[in-house]
Structure formats: structure tokens, C-alpha cells
Amino acid sequence: MSGAPTDADALDGRLHGDLPVTDAGSAAAIVADDATVLTSGFGSVGYPKLVPLALADSDRDLSLTLVSSGNVGEEIDVSLVESGAVARRSTYQSSSVARAATNDREVAFTDRNASAIGDEVQYGGMVDPDVAVVEAVAVGEDWFVPSTSLGATPAFVEAADELIVEVNRAQPLGLAALHDVHRPDAPPDRGPIPLSGPGDRIGTAHVAFDPGKLVAVVETDRPDSTYTFRDPTDDDLAIAANLGTFLAAEMERSPAFEDAVHLQFGVGSLGNALMGELMDLEFGGRDVVYFGELIQDGLLDMLDAGRLECASATSLALTAEGQERLFADVERYAEDVVLRPADVSNHAGLIDRFGVVGVNSAIEVDVYGNVNSTHVGGTRMINGVGGSADYNRNSLVTVCALPSTLKGGEVSRVVPMTFHVDHTEHDVDVFVTEQGVADVRGRSPVECAQLIIEQCAHPDVRPDLRAYLRDAREGGGHIPHDVKRAAEWDG
Template identity: 40%
Template sequence: MSERIRNSILASKLMSAEQAAEIIRDGMVVGMSGFTGAGYPKVVPAALAARIGEAHGRGDRFSLNVLTGASTAPELDGELARVDGIGFRLPFNTDPTMRAKINKGEAEYMDVHLGHVAQQAWSGFYGKMDVAVIEVTTILEDGRLVPSTSIGNNKTWLDIADKVIIEVNSQQPLGLDGMHDIYFGTALPPHRKPILLTAPGDRIGEPYLRVDPAKVVAVVESNAPDRLGHFTPPDAISKKIAGHLVEFFRHEIRHGRLPPDLLPLQSGVGNVANAVLSGLREGGFTGLTSFTEVIQDGMLELLSDDTITIASATALSLSPEAVQEFVDRIDHYRSRVLLRPQEISNHAELIRRLGCLGINGMVEGDLYGNINSTHVAGTSIINGIGGSGDFARNGSLSCFVTPSVAKGGAISCIVPMVSHVDHTEHDVAILVTEQGLADLRGLSPKQRARTIIEHCAHPDYRPMLQDYFQRALQDSRGKHTPHLLGEALSWHQRFLETGSMRA
């Protein structure tokens, strides 16, 4: 590790994960690195979970408030949740064990726009941060830190935490050095200055994280990969959704509303997002750029042949196969990838200035364009809103995509009224399913309803939606946004009682 830990002062603080875990005590607020399963600490959380399990075995209380950039991996969320070590969690989670604890009411969870977390943490909304546990690639001679495969909220955690534990992961490639852009110019209102970024490839900061050496209480060695899943090739439904969206972009170019190289792309994680990116390549688009949160397999493919010339994000979220491609050609990608803090990647001012094209998934949408991105039947959280709201509200074009049905057709993803609202109709421009695309711009609520039913609803549910809408037009007290309030959520209730939304 001598080439990884080059600062003598910090090298003197080298200890085992078990020794570092002893620093963390019951009731502490702990900031962890990690964003979409990348760049999270690998060994300290496991040692901490073992310690918490032993404490609970003795009948002692031991629970933490855990803050991250976004989701992490089983070695962090899963291990700590398994021993009931997390009493409060934010801002995003994908771990099934943690999710079960949250939905059983055994842990508190705060779903937060990712672009808001840093400012709220600085303002003290989440309490004083006791300890930060941050994975890095290298500690330089002067004590600066080469970040890992994600940045997330690491800059903020290093700034506000009383104590810092650094994990140096020797499995992360040394070639990451130079791929990051850490901006130190943010401030709390009212002392803000404009962030001078006008193109996704602009560098506005420096390549390294800073930390006060006096705050560093432990340095721990690790050697483990990010735990990321395998992405399956886009299926027929995803390809249809992608085809509708790509054709829509061509339509906008013909009408002069988009340039031939589009506007900076923001893409959520998943097969549909990967399918859209593949569709852009197959459609002959070139010279594209991206200002997004996560670079996943589909975007890496476009970066490999310069279909996308520059991608700005806060994390790499790659399958093991894509990780190998990334490592093998890291010199190629270093000039095409910039990783930033999420308070920059998800910053409203920058998203609005760049005019990002936001493409995000949803659980369900309703007749008027309201979107539920996070909950099943209005009560059970899936993952969280993530950064979709940052881009939906502030981008130049907000697109939400989903198959028209789920669970083999038992659930319609177009419903009379969403069971939980994450994005209001005011922030939604385009809805896309495999059935078609609904352009909601410039439409009144009733016009939106007719367009969504016609273009996005599955044929099995379209007559039911038309029937509901027609009766609402006739019987609703208000005619601007007609609803039958006693019936609006009956589709969800029927699903809970019978296992299907079908009448």
C-alpha cells in the first residue's frame, strides 16, 4: 500500500477495520461514501455490523443514523440492517434487507432529492455528523485524497464530520487519478456566487478531495470490488419505449426545438435507460454530451466510440464486464468522464442552464401526468426519488418512461390517480410506454388525460380508463381536473385485495 498511502502523518494512523469500528458508538450520525453501489467503504461497515451484533447480543442498544450519497451495497446497508444497526437512513436505498426494515416500521427513512442533501446537512437538519467513513483510491503526499468510483456527498461529509475514517481500496484503479472535478465554491444562502459551468466538460474545481489531517482518526486498507449487478440486454418492451423516444427526438430536431446533437442527457439507471442510450447510437446520433448522476453500461458503450464525447456524473455504476472494459481503456475514458460532487451533478442552476434532457423511470403515472416514482400502493417505499426530481423540475425536457403494465398485466402503470406523488403534472412533459408517447406540453388537464389514455395505456386497461374519465367528466364536482374521489384509488385497493387491478 506504500504507493496508495503516501502521506506519512496519515500512514501513521493505519489500523484494522475492527479497530476503526471501535470509534463509532451508539446514537452517532455517520456519513458514509457511496453512490449506486460504487465507491462505498468495504470493510469498516462489516466490522461495525459485527460489533453492533455483539452489543445487541448483550442486550445493549446500538443504532446509528446513516447518511450516504445514494444507494450502497450489501456490505454496507445490508450488513448494518441485518443486525438492526440503522435507526435512521437517508437519502436513497436499494438494499432489500434495509427496505424491509423501513417498510415494517423498524427503521426510519427520509427520502430526499439528492441535489438537496449537502445544503441540508450543512444547515444542520440531520444533526451534527460525528464520523465520516470515506473510500478513496490514494492518499497523496500532501494529504489530499484521490476519490474512488463515486463522489456523492464525500466532500460535504469530510467538511462537516468531527472525525474521519479513510478506507484506501487498492482494487480501485490508480488511473482514476485526474477523472474527478471537486468544486469548493458552494456556500449557504445568501452568500452564493454563480457556478461558472456552461458545458458538461467544463472543469471548475480540482481533481482531489481535501481533509483536515487532524480530523482523520483512522486509515484502513481494503481490497474489494464495488458490488454491482449484471445488466441484462434490453428486452422487446424496452426497445419499443426507446424507439418512441428516439423518434420523438428526431421530431424535435426537425422542428428546430432540439439541435442535431440534442442537449446534455440525463439518464436514470436500468434496462429502459440503457435501451434508450443504445437507440440513440443505432439511430445515428453523434457528438452527444451527458450531464447526469450515474454512468452505466449503456453510456459507457456510447463513450467508447465517441457517440457521447463527454459525460459528467457523480458515480460509475457498471456491471463487472463494463468495469473490465473501463479499466482496460481507462486512458481513453479519462478524457471523456468527469466525476463531480452530487451537489454539482444535481444542481438546479446547472441543470437549468445546460437544458438537460431528463429521462427517468416511474412506478405509475395518472391521467393528468402526476408521477409516482417511489412507492407501491402508496405506502411501501421501493428505493427513493433519487435525483429524478432535480432534473424533472429544472431540465428543459422531462421524460418519464415505464412499461404500460407490471406483474404480468395484473398492474396498470397508468391509473386514474397515482397512490403517491413524487413529480406533479407541472414537472412532466413526456410520458412513454411501449404503447406510445404522450407529449403533454401545452395541454390542459383534460387534454392530457385523453392523450395519455390514447397513447400510453395498455389495451387491457384503456377501456377502464376511458370509462372512468367519461364518468368523472359527468359526475365530478369540478370540471377542470375531473375525478371520482371515492373511486380514484380503487384500482390500488382492488390490487391489494385480489392481486389484480382488473375489474
């Protein structure tokens, strides 16, 4: 590896060696009209910016297949999508423009869980990759140091024929200290991931690549988009309090939580609020460890307060303030914060090994414990399944936390039957709303329904849900449903 940084702290300078530095327009011209383009980016950060904008601004008749492993910023999911250049897209998106294009079926969208996308692209036959376009803080002839997220970037770089690197001077070189790049070998001779704990490092600060792939390096100083979170609502705080009560009892229950508890929280304002509330929870001397997908501001608070041992994730989903705080002190945070590829941060086997308590939200849940986290009314995509499927399936204890209503209480998020299922009745252990906690472990479907209705649904909607369950039970069966009536539900 020619000049790759062996000590991330000693990295100086952005460009190393003899590189094909060019402008964004020239780099974009390398991308074929119907190319399959794999981009870095996860949690709306660490994605390439200038090359997508140059593609959007070109007058070519583009029909791209664009794959990112998580959500990216507006340069891709607004400008490039609006230009009509994207024919096919995967996976996860978070802009209203990309959402509309998906729901209008102008873009053919496919959605896979975050841990799977690297392998699906590289080995699984999902696409036939042409070029990877990635953001870096520094690049050499056969290595680059990623910026604010990792996602499936290492797999994408291995899978693509060509590589374009955007070196972003708005991202501090110090980010190198956060990365732990470990890409598992190809199956079937793939060894176990040799990680003994979420804070361990088993890889490098850089992504290595075949130097023959590097076709362009573009320089930029265009910053990432950052997150904005609303202040916690009363519902958020009540959910957090209910979750805290559950967690306190759960830690006493299982020997798996005797010395330490490993947590994961889904992204969003609720997730951020839940992380914030952890500050007040009594952990009884246990080590608190975060093994999740995204670093949110609340985790920095916990680290600063000495209440968190370490945090492992694949992306920095921070507010502008949180990003400034981390950037200003990145070496210190790097002692306890590790960014990993998504196929490590979200790996089923690791979530299992660490006995994670996974807490994720949803659009709606049905009384039998099926969870819809992607499609309103079963038809209209919101964002994508992301990593929620990884944690909901593989966590030792799986919690679905959500407000019991939306639209100011007009619409119940607890429904008789959800018409899109992202997480099945086999997966989630505990439901938490501002109303209470339904622990459905070991319960039959009808018992589960009774618990969810009485503990989690809003009191205003409980009579209707009880009536549905009562009448459906007359129809018989292990999971009694009246589908026609469920289809007419407007609670």
C-alpha cells in the same frame, strides 16, 4: 495542501505522509453508539466496506443514524442493517433487506433528492453529523482521492467532526483522472458554479479536509458490487424506438437543440437499454452530450463509437464487464468522462443552463401526469427518489419513460390516481411507453388524461380508464377526480 496530487496521472502509492492507519475494528470503535455517520457511495459503488462490516460484527448496542447520498452495497444495506445497528437512514437504498426494514419501519427512513442531500446535511439542519466514513484510492494527511463515486462526499467531509478513510486497493489509482471535485462555497456568499460545459473541469482530483479530523485510515481490497442488467425486453426496445422518434422531431423543433443535445437517463435496465438504442439514432450532426447522474455501460459504447462528446455524472454504475473495460483504460476514458459531486452533477442551475432532455422512469403515472417513482400503492418504498426529481423539475424537456404494464401485463402502470407523488403534474412534459408518446406540454388536465390513456396506456386497460375519466368529469373541476373510485382501482 501537503502532497495532494496536482497531476492525477502522476499519483503513485496509496498512503501519503503520517497517517493513523489501523484495522477496521479499531476504526469502528471510534464511532459512538448513537453516532450520525455519513458515508460515501452512490450508484452502489464507492462506499466504505470494512468499517460498516466491523460495526455490524460488533456486539455493541448501536443505534446509528446513517446517511449516504445514493445507494451503497450489501456491506451497509444488508449486513449493517441486518445487525440492527441502523436506527435511522437516509437517502435511497436498493437492497431487499434495507427495503424491508424501511417498510417494516424498523429503520426510520427519510428521502431527499440527490442534489439536495449535501446541503441538507451540512447547512440545512437535517442531521447533526459526527463522522464521515469514505472510500478512497489514495489518502494523504489532508486529502484523499475518491474511488468510483463522488455523491455528497465533499459536503459530508466538511460537515462531519471526524473522518475515517478506507483505502481500497481493488480500485485503480487511475480513477483519480476521472474526478472533478468542486464543492460550492457556503450560502449566502455562494458564487455560481463556473462550469461552461459538461466536459469541463473546474476542481481537483482530490477531496481536501481539515487534517485534525482524520481519526483512522483502514486498508482493504474488497471490490465494489457491480450492476447486472437484464437484456432489453421487447417493451424496452419499443419504448426506445418511441423515444427515438420523439427525440428526432424534438431536435428539429427547438433552436436550443440546433448544434447539440444534452441528455440524461435514469438508471436501471430500461435506462441502460435506452442508452444502447441511442447508438442507432440519427442526431443529424449534432454534438451528443451526457449530463446526468450515472455512467452506465451504454455510454461507454457510445464513447467508443465516437458518438458521444463527453459524459458528466457522479458515479460509475457499470456492470462487471463495463467496470473492467473502464479500469483497463481509465486514462483514455478520463478524456471524456468526468465524475462530479452530486450537488454539481445534479445541480438545478446546471441542468437548466445546458437545456437537458431528461429521461427517467417511474413505478406508475396517473392520467393527469402525476408520477410515483418511489412507493408501490402509495405505501411501500422501493428505492428512493434519487436524482429523478432534479432532472424532472429542471430539464428543458422532461420525459417519463416506462412500460405500460408490469407483472407480465397484469397490472397497469397508468392509473386513475397515484397515491404517492414524487413528481407533480407541473413537471413532466412527455410520457413514453411501448404503446406510444403522450406530449402533454400546454395541455389541460383533461386533455393530458386523454393523451395518456390513448397514447400510453395498454389497450386492455383503456376502456376502464376512459370510463373513469368520463364519470369523474361529471363531478366537475379542473382536475376531475373520483377519489373513492380511484381508491378501488385494481387495473
